[in-house]
Amino acid sequence: MPSRRVAATLAAALLLTPACSSQEEPPPPPASPVMPPDLHSAARPMEVRVTHMELDWKVLFDQQSLAGTVTLHLERGPDWTGQPLRLDSRDLEIRGAQAGLARGVLAPTTWRAGEADPILGTPILVDLPEGADRVRLAYRTRPEATGLQWLAPEQTAGGRHPFLYSQAQAIHARSFVPCQDTPGMRITFDAVLRVDPPLRAVMAAAPAPAAGGDGPGVFRFRMEHPVPTYLLALAAGDLTFGETGPRTGVWSEPPLLTRSVSEFADMEPMLQAAERLYGPYRWGRYDLLVLPPFFPFGGMENPTLTFLTPTVLAGDRSLVALVAHELAHSWSGNLVTNATWSDFWLNEGFTTYIQQRIMEEVYGPEVAEMHWVLGRRDLDQELAAKADAPGDQVLHIDLSGRDPDDGMNDIPYEKGALFLRLLEETYGRETFDGFLRRWFNAHAFTSVTTGQFRAYLEENLLAAHQPLPGRQAPGLDDWLEQPGLPASAPSFTSAALARVDAALAAWVQGATPAARLDTAGWTTQHWLHFLDGLPGSLTPAQMAELDAAFSFTGTGNAEVLDRWLVLAIRHGHAAADRRLEEFLTSQGRRKFLTPLYEELMKTPEGASRARRLYRWARPRYHAIARRTLDAIVGQP
Ligand code: BES
Numbered sequence: 001m002p003s004r005r006v007a008a009t010l011a012a013a014l015l016l017t018p019a020c021s022s023q024e025e026p027p028p029p030p031a032s033p034v035m036p037p038d039l040h041s042a043a044r045p046m047e048v049r050v051t052h053m054e055l056d057w058k059v060l061f062d063q064q065s066l067a068g069t070v071t072l073h074l075e076r077g078p079d080w081t082g083q084p085l086r087l088d089s090r091d092l093e094i095r096g097a098q099a100g101l102a103r104g105v106l107a108p109t110t111w112r113a114g115e116a117d118p119i120l121g122t123p124i125l126v127d128l129p130e131g132a133d134r135v136r137l138a139y140r141t142r143p144e145a146t147g148l149q150w151l152a153p154e155q156t157a158g159g160r161h162p163f164l165y166s167q168a169q170a171i172h173a174r175s176f177v178p179c180q181d182t183p184g185m186r187i188t189f190d191a192v193l194r195v196d197p198p199l200r201a202v203m204a205a206a207p208a209p210a211a212g213g214d215g216p217g218v219f220r221f222r223m224e225h226p227v228p229t230y231l232l233a234l235a236a237g238d239l240t241f242g243e244t245g246p247r248t249g250v251w252s253e254p255p256l257l258t259r260s261v262s263e264f265a266d267m268e269p270m271l272q273a274a275e276r277l278y279g280p281y282r283w284g285r286y287d288l289l290v291l292p293p294f295f296p297f298g299g300m301e302n303p304t305l306t307f308l309t310p311t312v313l314a315g316d317r318s319l320v321a322l323v324a325h326e327l328a329h330s331w332s333g334n335l336v337t338n339a340t341w342s343d344f345w346l347n348e349g350f351t352t353y354i355q356q357r358i359m360e361e362v363y364g365p366e367v368a369e370m371h372w373v374l375g376r377r378d379l380d381q382e383l384a385a386k387a388d389a390p391g392d393q394v395l396h397i398d399l400s401g402r403d404p405d406d407g408m409n410d411i412p413y414e415k416g417a418l419f420l421r422l423l424e425e426t427y428g429r430e431t432f433d434g435f436l437r438r439w440f441n442a443h444a445f446t447s448v449t450t451g452q453f454r455a456y457l458e459e460n461l462l463a464a465h466q467p468l469p470g471r472q473a474p475g476l477d478d479w480l481e482q483p484g485l486p487a488s489a490p491s492f493t494s495a496a497l498a499r500v501d502a503a504l505a506a507w508v509q510g511a512t513p514a515a516r517l518d519t520a521g522w523t524t525q526h527w528l529h530f531l532d533g534l535p536g537s538l539t540p541a542q543m544a545e546l547d548a549a550f551s552f553t554g555t556g557n558a559e560v561l562d563r564w565l566v567l568a569i570r571h572g573h574a575a576a577d578r579r580l581e582e583f584l585t586s587q588g589r590r591k592f593l594t595p596l597y598e599e600l601m602k603t604p605e606g607a608s609r610a611r612r613l614y615r616w617a618r619p620r621y622h623a624i625a626r627r628t629l630d631a632i633v634g635q636p
């Protein structure tokens with residue numbers, strides 16, 4: 001049993017929700033001290049929880065290591081009876097542990113590694129002397145840390161300096177800091193990063209003032225809002241900054257800055273649109289960091305500083321839905337967080353829905369509707385691909401024994417977004433927008449489960465409002481706990497894309513040659529719909545005709561190029577061979593690499609080409625992309 005004093009401190013701390021003066025709504029209630037079990041963490045927050053971290057890191061490019069200390073500030077939970085603090089770790093070299101007693105004295109304490117697990121890593125158990133309120137671990141990361149990518153100068157835009165960045169979601173923070181690596185827990189932090197000048201370090205946090213004695217190459221940061229560990233993020237390299245608005249801007253290597261600032265000129269209007277819809281942006285600044293091309297994702301919503309692939313630099317702002325997406329996470333995900341990775345759809349489904357709402361505000365309903373159509377097609381394809389894995393079609397997914405990275409596919413994103421769109425259509429936009437605003441305010445800076453959302457939804461929307469005439473309340477079990485797509489799922493029509501369908505039909509039937517199709521005013525989304533709609537069999541002559549008319553092989557738009565190259569492999573369009581090899585070896589976005597390698601592996605000649613390219617490129621790809629591609633191409 002916890003002592004009364006410990007219980008009182010815990011209760012007081014839980015009441016200390018962050019102040020937010022600009023909120024019209026009442027402050028959120030205290031977080032529930034009851035934690036849902038998280039399969040993917042060794043932490044036992046009901047015994048002891050980490051509330052704050054002090055990070056002190058030196059970036060050692062020559063050893064591919066972050067070396068330093070973390071000081072974890074602790075609070076006893078209701079189940080504490082003297083157990084050790086249990087932390088998650090993977091591939092860390094722990095060099096020593098100290099426990100801090102009141103008034104700042106640190107003394108050595110004992111620790112041991114628990115049993116290693118191939119997915120979860122190795123728990124670290126640190127003994128806590130009576131009264132210890134802090135633990136400090138000295139440690140260093142290994143070059144193979146899955147949460148860090150160390151890039152050689154040749155892999156950067158500038159070509160002269162090395163580059164380091166982190167990617168912590170889902171459970172990779174533990175590979176660069178021993179921590180309670182569960183999205184159900186939140187911490188604030190202070191950090192210092194030491195790099196050799198002229199390199200610069202950035203973090204997803206606010207810059208903090210220099211301390212006395214800080215020379216060049218010392219960068220300090222502070223995160224005053226409690227965040228889950230998967231949102232810890234850092235980068236170091238030759239970085240410069242350009243403004244896009246009073247609260248927004250872009251970090252990138254110098255050669256990419258001008259292009260980046262112009263590509264992302266709409267960040268400020270997007271931020272304003274999101275605030276009109278869902279209430280004040282609570283994180284201060286919103287900046288982007290354009291990474292080198294081997295970043296395995298499109299974007300990562302690290303708070304105050306979204307990490308972004310440079311493959312969105314299309315030159316015409318046509319791929320900025322990705323920025324709307326990562327910005328939307330400032331509400332869905334970063335402010336209100338999935339408590340476990342089984343609740344991932346609460347992050348991504350909400351965010352995909354909000355992304356569309358932001359796109360509609362900034363670019364108009366026709367553009368948003370095109371995105372809905374494309375998203376629905378992706379979902380239908382994903383459901384078909386997972387026909388024999390019904391469990392994976394469920395929003396509230398069971399990830400027992402699995403790596404949470406495996407839950408990342410179109411189902412949580414697109415099925416989740418469709419569910420929210422259905423709620424909007426059923427209860428009306430105004431009612432649903434108000435409901436979402438209240439949901440975010442009532443749960444700000446806390447982590448929530450699918451069950452909590454369901455209960456809140458039943459009470460505050462389904463029981464409190466009537467469906468619009470001709471509408472019915474959706475079956476929550478069907479949407480949240482069952483595979484497939486309920487019959488009530490919204491479907492979409494887009495007049496803009498109907499024009500594309502008409503052009504496609506005219507070409508397929510031989511009525512109009514490709515060069516004479518009326519494609520005036522087509523945007524990237526039109527072209528993606530065009531490529532997705534091509535028939536399953538095309539002759540080499542037809543491929544050549546399309547390429548001659550529309551220069552797909554030469555396009556600078558990575559989304560269009562990726563789809564085209566899949567078709568080029570499938571239909572034997574050898575003119576695209578060189579471009580394919582260049583694309584596979586010059587960028588590492590997993591979403592682009594996966595379909596290309598999969599397509600190559602379908603024939604013996606393709607497979608030997610895939611293996612040859614992969615052998616060369618694999619060491620340059622990120623660990624997360626390697627894990628996916630090893631399963632497709634085989635480990636060299
Ligand atoms: N948070 C995700 C990226 C992520 C998810 C990383 C799970 C690791 C595990 C991010 O917000 C995201 O969804 N990125 C998408 C882009 C989006 C427009 C669909 C991506 O990278 O493709």
Ligand code: ZN
Pocket residue numbers: 325326329347348351
């Ligand atoms: Zn996302």
